[in-house]
Amino acid sequence: MKIVALAGGIGGARFLRGLRAAAPEAEITVVGNTGDDISLFGLRVCPDLDTVMYTLGGGINEEQGWGRVDETFVVKEELGAYGVGPTWFGLGDRDFATHIVRTQMLEAGYKLSAVTEALCDRWKPGVRLIPMTDDQVETHVVIEDEQGRRAVHFQEWWVRLRASVPALSIAAVGAEESTPAPGVIKAVEDADFVLFPPSNPVVSIGTILAVPGIRDAIAAKTIVGVSPIIGGAPVRGMADACLTAIGVETSARAVAELYGPGLLDGWLVDDADADVRVPGVDVRPRPLLMSDADTTSAIAQAAIDLALELRSAEES
């Protein structure tokens, strides 16, 4: 069985861990969001790719969902002593090493996809992790505060401001000119089906879909998504702030419709959203809280089952 999953950070990574457990023999290709990537201290940081890599590789800080377990913050403290910021982005010492290796390889001329593969040589995530693109795509958020109306990097809005200032709009800058990273389209073409984990529909899945070629390639496949919204609220994170920014209601139905007609075939919603109906989409309610490894794996299994069911229905 060959599966392609698009993924953002924490929610996506946890779902993928369940997916790997549910289908240990499957060949899983993860197309990771890079719109959140940011250069800090001259180093290239890829928060979503790293969260997937650390989570599946056993190095994640389980409580916070991102960053490394047993992390220390000596470098950050020292940078602070030099008066060098930003201080709002919590890079730990172990994490710094990842960014140092990545930056050194990028400066040597390797593409992000090759760098990610090299980093995964250590982490052995059990999936093939490919960035959505080797080109620079950066999610910017237009906000308006006492400094006036201005565009800030997604991380500044998300991490520094904790999305407390309303986003007027969100744009994946550079997406239109980007091309999928090597292997992405081939993996989709070879896949039995495509899954959308409960990642942020705007700044994770939405950004990946904004890379020309990816949406068309996956549209030809059976696609099953897992709703990141339960009973009108995000399972985690601040997806509601992103949805509001683009004028979409925070509901399992609205997210399915956001992905657009002809894309989703199946949609797993929580039992709390059992009444959701989406034209042309097979909506199935079940418990969606990824509270532990077993329940997460069961959710992934339900997504696989629905995808296989819809796929064989399409074929017959």
Place this chain on the structure above:
Amino acid sequence: MKIVALAGGIGGARFLRGLRAAAPEAEITVVGNTGDDISLFGLRVCPDLDTVMYTLGGGINEEQGWGRVDETFVVKEELGAYGVGPTWFGLGDRDFATHIVRTQMLEAGYKLSAVTEALCDRWKPGVRLIPMTDDQVETHVVIEDEQGRRAVHFQEWWVRLRASVPALSIAAVGAEESTPAPGVIKAVEDADFVLFPPSNPVVSIGTILAVPGIRDAIAAKTIVGVSPIIGGAPVRGMADACLTAIGVETSARAVAELYGPGLLDGWLVDDADADVRVPGVDVRPRPLLMSDADTTSAIAQAAIDLALELRSAEES
């Protein structure tokens, strides 16, 4: 009183601490060696500048003489887990922050002299520390081992090989085309005298003197040096291996002669070398072991006294 001192790493830094204590009111400009600088993990490392900065700024690891006190090595350990080396250069987490700040500033277009000034804003070394040049000068060592005859970076010979393979020659690559960093020549011109701390005469003082313009500028001044050789052996480090490489005997006399006629005016040697005579140089024996702060300060005071004595003799 205005003093210029040329300096390498550990020996120079310790002497400078004594100098600052002996002449707290003096305006001290330190011209630092950058021939040992190396790029590691994509970061620019300046071992001698940092040793001076950390030593005078109270951040040095006193026992080893280089690196930071209370240092941790998480980043290095993680880089090792990625299989990324070299592992023979011991960069600690606190030290990494310095190199991250430096590299970021260099990449932003600042010159090394401006970067060094910015780093010193934090360390407040009590001296003005200027790199000998903003240009890239790199000390290379020609060695011959089972891999044949080849040139290696000074640090590879010094740190990785611990100078265990004889050096056939030593060259400051790029020195001929380099120019003194802004402020170096002016500081020398304004100085009452120039001091050579007991730094390595070949790869520290010698490299600084190889920057065109510096030797000529200081030659017009009263210069007093402190011998790094006591009784035919280096006080610390492996200066003998460097001297042998350039065909110079390891003795207090030979080092004074190496600096060339017309450069040194005074030469402090250890009591063990009381019989040393150097034509045209006023040689004064005294205890030269920098065993603690007080003895180091007394050595610096002796150098100041000799410089002032020789200067007033020249003037009269």
